[in-house]
Structures are given as structure tokens and as C-alpha cells.
Amino acid sequence: MNDPVPVAGDFLSLLASRHISAMHFEPNAGAPVQTQATTVFALQFADGILMAGDRRATAGNVIVTDQIDKVIELDATSLLAIAGVPAMAFEMARVLQTSFEYYRRSQLQMLSLPAKVRALARLLRENLPMTMQGIGVVMPLFAGVDHGVSPAKPEIFFYDPLGAQFRAVGFCASGSGSTTIRSILSYQDRFGKPRPSEMSLREAVQFALRLLMVAAEFDSATGGVNPSAQSFATLKVLESTGVRTIGADQQAEFVGQ
Amino acid sequence: MIEEPYRWLEAIANRREYVRDQLKGGSPVFAASLPDGILLLGVGGGQSKVFELFDRHALAGLGHPADLEKIRQAAIDSAHLEAFTRAPEDVSLRRLVGFGLSPQLKLNFEQIFSAPYLIELLLAELGTAPGNDLLLRLHFDGIFQFQSGGIMVAASQPEPEAAARTWLTQGLAGKEKRSDAAEWMLQTWWLLSEKKSFSEAVPPETERRAGWRSAIEGKMIEIGWLDRGGQRTARFETLTAAQLGL
Structure with a gap:
């Protein structure tokens, strides 16, 4: 049987032509339900x-680490913020990083x-079976530059x-802590002075850390930000x-520390 | 022919002669390992000559555009598959060429009923220090030579190529700026293109400077830079002649 010819520039079809699976997780009825944990968000400010x-990763009620980076640079003009099960989310980021650069x-x-x-x-x-089982849910945010x-x-x-993909106007948030800050973002966007879209970089960073x-x-x-202990967030x-x-x-x- | 080995040898010799003849008009390409990175340069007359392969890897070549494209694509495929199945740090020029491109080129060259690749290539791998840089010369028949740092030239004919490399190495001794390297590469390109001798009276610098400037009219200078101090994982960037003050 002939191997499929890869589509030019498509890394996933190159993998398929070599019989390598990009993301292969077998759903297992016995797998434990994982707690999702995170607060990630993106907002438009004056410069971009x-x-x-x-920076917290949890498994159930156990804090695994407070040193994780959930905002990932996919290429020179794309960012991914991951919320959900890290195993799937990081693998998605790796597939995308390789795919974008390969193209x-x-x-x-x-x-x-x-x-x-x-x-x-x-x-x-493609991650739908894991999502439906509740053990592999990923709800990412994506930011990229439209050169069109x-x-x-x-x-x-x-x-x-x-x-399903949606374009956000102004801001969006994901993860277990997002419900809290979505209200604040919405309030600031409607009544704030300045509104997020009018903020300078300094103001936007201060606002993000407070959120x-x-x-x-x-x-x-959600891992906290504690400037006095030099504990900060991942910001890009x-x-x-x-x-x-x-x-x-x-x-x-x-933040004046 | 299979029963008569001498005929196979003759066919291979003819093939080598044919490839060299086809490559005669090819525009040479250059690579230099500098303290801040690796500079690759070529002068194209409508076709690209300098390419990014992977995070710390680049290629420059001359020859038939379709053949160059096939090899470039094969190298990019291999590098990205390696990076994905292992890690980006595992992508190495030695493995890419030694186990991939070179055997492929040799096999193709010795299959005398198929069309040979009409290419001459330079490949570069950026290290953490100039001493760890790797430059590689890959020929159309799969033969390759490695070198740690230094200067490398790929031209269509072996003798002028060796002379140009010696001359350029001497000229760039003690020079660390990429603008100096690019200027000397362009002078070498002009001397090679004009078939000037590197052993006898080489034209004075003023003539060489004016020579390449006049010869590149209607052509395009392509410059690739592998940046040792870059913050991003992808260290390759293309530069314009104006950026280097040329």
C-alpha cells in the first residue's frame, strides 16, 4: 500500500505520511476525572x-507547581494561553509550534x-473523545497578528x-478563575477610566496583575501574584x-517594587 | 551495461562531467562563522539561494532551482520530524546530512538512468560559540566535508572554489563584523564570476569594490544571518545589503 503524499507545508499530513500520530490519547473509562485549573486572559491595550x-498547576486538590508558563509563544506573531489539562494543552502547543514554523x-x-x-x-x-470523557478538556485562548x-x-x-472559534472584541478569559475576572474586565471595558484599550503598557500590566x-x-x-515575594505572572x-x-x-x- | 563494469564507470564519469558542465554558470555562495553568528551570502539572478532550514540551521546553494527545492524540502522535512519526535536540540547537521541528504544524493547520482541533481550546497549549524559552529559542503554526488567555524565557499568548479576559499579566509582574518564579511564575500563573488585568478595579481581593492557593485545590477544580493545572541528559538533572519551598509 502506498503511503499518502503529504500536502505541501502541512506538518500534520507529513506526520501521517510517516505513520506518526500528532496527538494520540486513548480514552479510558477508568481514568479519573481531573480538576481544571487556571486563569488566563488576553486584553487589547493601546499598543497591542x-x-x-x-503559574499554578494542580491535580485535584494538590498544587503540583507554581512555576508553570501557560502563555506560550507559538511563533514570532502568535501566542497561545492554555487552560485545562496540561498534558493535552502542552502537546497542542508543540504541534502548533512545529506546524507554523514548518509551513x-x-x-x-x-x-x-x-x-x-x-x-x-x-x-x-481531534481531542473531542478526551473532552467528552472529561479528562482532557482544553479551552485555550489564541492571539495572532492579522497581516491581511x-x-x-x-x-x-x-x-x-x-x-468552535470566536473572535474576541476587547478581551477574553478562560480557566477556573475566569468567571471572577470576566466581570471586572467587562466593568472596566464599559465604565473604566481608562478603558483597557486606552491603557499604556504600564497600566495594562498593573491591571493584569491585579486581576x-x-x-x-x-x-x-489559580496561583496568586505576590509582588512583595517577587512572585509574578507570565505576561506576553x-x-x-x-x-x-x-x-x-x-x-x-x-508595580513599584 | 550491468555485465560490463567499465561501461558503468564510463557512464559515471560522463555524468560527473555533464553535471559540472551544467553548473558552470552557477553563482557561488558563501558562509562565514563570526563571533556573533553565521553569515550566508549569495547573489541570485531571479532565483533564491539562501534559505532557513531549522532553528539554528541554514542552507545556501547553486544549481537548478527545482533540484535545490527538492533537497531543501527534504532537509526541512527531516529536521522538523526529528524535532517533533525527539526535541529541537536533537536536530544536527551531521545526522541530517550523514544519514539523510548525502546517501540520497549518492544514490541518485549513481542511478545512471535517472536525471542527476544539478546542485552544489553549503549548510551551516549555529553553535553556542564560534568554535562550535559547523559548516558543511555538500556536493551533487553526496560527498561532503565538515568544518568547525571558519569560511566556506560553494562554486561550480572545484579549483576556483578552493582558491577563493583560501583567499577569502586570508582576507577575513581578524575581521569580526558581518558588514566586513559581506563586503569580502561580494568581492570574492565578483572575482569568481569574472574568472579572475586568485594566485596571480588579484585586482586592487578599489577595482574589486567597484566590480561587484557594477556586476550585481539586475541581480539580488541574498544574505542570511544565524544570530548567536537571538532570544527567539528561530535564529535565522534575512538581511538586506542596506542593513549591512553595503
Whole structure:
């Protein structure tokens, strides 16, 4: 039997042609139900998009670590924030990172934003059996730069567990702590002075850190931010020119520590 | 022919001669390991010559565009499969070429009823320090040579290539800036293109500088840079001649 010929630039079909599975998890009726835990969010501010995540990973009521990075740079102009079961979420991030770079290098052009958004939706759909069992739910946020408009513009997308994709206007949040901060984001967006879209980088970082502090107050599965103990969040900024990380030192400077 | 080995040898010799003849008009490409990274340069007349392969790997080549494209694609496929099934840190030029590209090229070259690849290639792997950089010269018949750091040239004919490499290595001794490297590479490109001698009276610098500037009219300088100090995992970027002040 002949191996399938890979579609040019499609890393998943290259894997299939070599009989390698990108994401292969066998649903198991005996698997325990996992607690989801996280607070990740993205908001438009004056210079672009700020994507933030707490750093806690939990299994049930056990804190596994407070050093995890949930905002991942997929390529020079795309960010992924993961919420849900880390095993699936990190594997999705790895598949996307390789796929985007493979396309760019092999086809000598960057994958378009709609194609990137759909690539993540496709992985979520392939993860459906695990999602339906309740042991592999992933609800990510995605941010990418739309080069199809002039000037190029960063956009935020969110997904449901089945893979439906939605463009966010202004902000979106995911994870167990998101319900708390969604209300605050909505309030700030409607009545705040400044509104998130008017904030400078300093103001946006201060706002994001405070949101995570509040989320941690009501959700034990969200790791807090404690500037006095030099405990900060994962923050990345996506501008039309690319991605940059707001490290702990800069976060400390912005909150006056 | 199979029963008459001498005819096979003759066919291989003819094939080698045919490939060299086809490559005669090819525009040479260069690579130099510098303190801050690896610079790759080529001058194209409408076809690309310098490419990114993987995070720390790049390729420059001359020859038939379709053949260059096949090898480039094979290298990118192998590198990304390796990175995905193991880790990006496991992608190495030695394995990529030694176990992948070289056997493929040799097999193709010795299958005398199929069309040979019309290519000459340079590959580069960025290390943590210049001493850990790897430059590799890969020929159309699968033969390859490794080198740690230094300078490498790929041209269509072996003798001028060796002379150009020696001359360029001497010229770049003690020079660390990528703009200097690019300037000297372009001068070497002009000397090779004009079939000037590297052993006898080499034209003075003013003539060489004016020479390449006049010769590149209607052509495009392609410059690739593997940045040792880059913060992103993908260290390759393309530079323009203007960015290097040329």
C-alpha cells in the first residue's frame, strides 16, 4: 500500500505520511476525572494585546507547581494561553509550534491568521473523545497578528471545548478563575477610566496583575501574584511587529517594587 | 551495461562531467562563522539561494532551482520530524546530512538512468560559540566535508572554489563584523564570476569594490544571518545589503 503524499507545508499530513500520530490519547473509562485549573486572559491595550496567565498547576486538590508558563509563544506573531489539562494543552502547543514554523520555512511565507486559528480548532476537534470523557478538556485562548489588513493588527480568539472559534472584541478569559475576572474586565471595558484599550503598557500590566490577584482570591486553583515575594505572572505582549515577554523584573518595576 | 563494469564507470564519469558542465554558470555562495553568528551570502539572478532550514540551521546553494527545492524540502522535512519526535536540540547537521541528504544524493547520482541533481550546497549549524559552529559542503554526488567555524565557499568548479576559499579566509582574518564579511564575500563573488585568478595579481581593492557593485545590477544580493545572541528559538533572519551598509 502506498503511503499518502503529504500536502505541501502541512506538518500534520507529513506526520501521517510517516505513520506518526500528532496527538494520540486513548480514552479510558477508568481514568479519573481531573480538576481544571487556571486563569488566563488576553486584553487589547493601546499598543497591542497583553496575554496573561497565573503559574499554578494542580491535580485535584494538590498544587503540583507554581512555576508553570501557560502563555506560550507559538511563533514570532502568535501566542497561545492554555487552560485545562496540561498534558493535552502542552502537546497542542508543540504541534502548533512545529506546524507554523514548518509551513513558514517550507513554503517561504507565513501561515495566515485564519489558517492558524483553524489549526487550533482542528486539534481541539481531534481531542473531542478526551473532552467528552472529561479528562482532557482544553479551552485555550489564541492571539495572532492579522497581516491581511493594513496596518497589520493583533487579534484575540477563544474556543469552546469542541473547537468552535470566536473572535474576541476587547478581551477574553478562560480557566477556573475566569468567571471572577470576566466581570471586572467587562466593568472596566464599559465604565473604566481608562478603558483597557486606552491603557499604556504600564497600566495594562498593573491591571493584569491585579486581576490575577483577585482571581486567586476566589479560586484556589489559580496561583496568586505576590509582588512583595517577587512572585509574578507570565505576561506576553503581542504587537503588530511581534511578541515580547514582560519578565518578572519589568513587572516588579511596573508595580513599584 | 550491468555485465560490463567499465561501461558503468564510463557512464559515471560522463555524468560527473555533464553535471559540472551544467553548473558552470552557477553563482557561488558563501558562509562565514563570526563571533556573533553565521553569515550566508549569495547573489541570485531571479532565483533564491539562501534559505532557513531549522532553528539554528541554514542552507545556501547553486544549481537548478527545482533540484535545490527538492533537497531543501527534504532537509526541512527531516529536521522538523526529528524535532517533533525527539526535541529541537536533537536536530544536527551531521545526522541530517550523514544519514539523510548525502546517501540520497549518492544514490541518485549513481542511478545512471535517472536525471542527476544539478546542485552544489553549503549548510551551516549555529553553535553556542564560534568554535562550535559547523559548516558543511555538500556536493551533487553526496560527498561532503565538515568544518568547525571558519569560511566556506560553494562554486561550480572545484579549483576556483578552493582558491577563493583560501583567499577569502586570508582576507577575513581578524575581521569580526558581518558588514566586513559581506563586503569580502561580494568581492570574492565578483572575482569568481569574472574568472579572475586568485594566485596571480588579484585586482586592487578599489577595482574589486567597484566590480561587484557594477556586476550585481539586475541581480539580488541574498544574505542570511544565524544570530548567536537571538532570544527567539528561530535564529535565522534575512538581511538586506542596506542593513549591512553595503
